[in-house]
Amino acid sequence: MLLFAAALWLSWRHAPDWLSRHMGDAASFTSLFQGSIRFNSYVGVAGAAALHGSAGATVAAVALALMVPAANLLCVMAFIGAGTLGEGGLLRSLKALTRNPLVLACLAGTALNLSGIGLPGWSGDAISLLGRAALPLGLVAVGVALRPRVLVSSGSVAWLASLLKLLAMPALVVVLCRWFGLEGVARDVAILFAALPTATSAYILARQLGGNAELMAALITAQTLLAMLTLPLWLAN
Template identity: 65%
Template sequence: MEGVANALGPLFMLILLGAALGVTRQPGGDFWPRLERLIYFLLFPAMLIATLASADVSQVPLVRVAIVLLGAMMLLAIALWALRGWFHLEPAAFTSAFQGSLRFNTYVGVAAAAALHGGPGATVAAVAVALMVPLVNVLCVISFIAAGTLGASSLTASLVALARNPLILACLIGIGLNLSGIGLPGWSQASMELLGRAALPLGLVAVGVALRPTALLRLDRGVWLTNLVKLVLMPALVLGLALLLQLDPISRDVALLFAALPTATSAYILARQMGGDAELMAALITGQTLLAMLTLPLWLKLAG
């Protein structure tokens, strides 16, 4: 447990630092929105490309990792819609609960995987991102369509944004460079790695800045059920599948880590733009991020 705490503790400290900066509104102005865009569109894609282009993906049990992560996500998505009456939420609010149950904070996941298992952990994490990001985005867009919160113009814009998602494009570029044997020649490898190193610490601070402490006052049935699904049911399902398929310890830990992550801060923007319940989304993001500081180490300890 001490090893897990030592690996995750510095990450949580950066998130809490970001929360303090957000509360005190430092540095002020539009600094943080602009920095978030820089991380999302440049720094984090650079890290994914650098990792995937040079990684020995043959060491990752790709098929079994895909079955564990994507299988669990699909099963949970189907169950959420089948049992949505239990949430007692309006359609717009349910789309936020759906996002809160399936989306994951990529910055925390990749940083934690690297802290726990070094380079091999970062490689499995990059593979997990390449597998999960396209599926979770498609599922969430479908949830907005099914709930009837999207108009025709919003649907078109959502599909275009999905096709232009920088994380999906970065994964495709990195995998393409890897499979082609081109890799990142010359100085490009070092340059991309330098950019990528800035992504995780800045991303973790930005996660903290995005938290909304006042949103914690919302403690209705939808909040508790969504947090239960995301922080308990999803990791339990992934851990069960990982043990069933006998994943190696690194792949198992990273799969469990991504299952137990709090939901992504970007889900708030999507909820606001696509007709979801933005206030519920803010409560889920804030509550899950804080609760995950307790639940993540416990799940990893259980797996170990």
């Protein structure tokens, strides 16, 4: 994620004209950035559990705790750097980051875990019921968010982001897994999360922070549909 974030930013700032046209203006670039960096955590947890059961879900939870705050911070920094926020934008972006429920949940869960406090025993059944309901509801929300009509007017940015997110990033992670000797469940989850389509929540951030929300909707739609083809290919690697 850090490598892709740096490459995208440097490319947009210093790219030749022909490439800059495909990356769009400041608002469109933030959508390209989110579409190349963020990932759909609902699909990731569902896929990890389907592949490896509770072991896969556990590794996915560890990945989420690390990746969700990092992804949101990188994306907010991209909005700030691109200048889409206007006056008072830094404060507004920080407020949006501190109100992000995924970031707050990861930080709270990590704090409870590392402190040894944990959750009270009586809450286990209730939270388990909420957890079982959250995943299918999240997947329903993914389907509702699809907007095939906006793909027609999205231009080349949507397809560039899809190429980077669904092909280039998982290819890099496959190489890194071999380099570091990662195997088994950890390897599968790493490749899965690299190959996931972008997050539906990216649309909300685009609206809040001055991005191109319609383009973001097109990216979400294109990547979610294309991932039905690319995800099985990467997981069979």
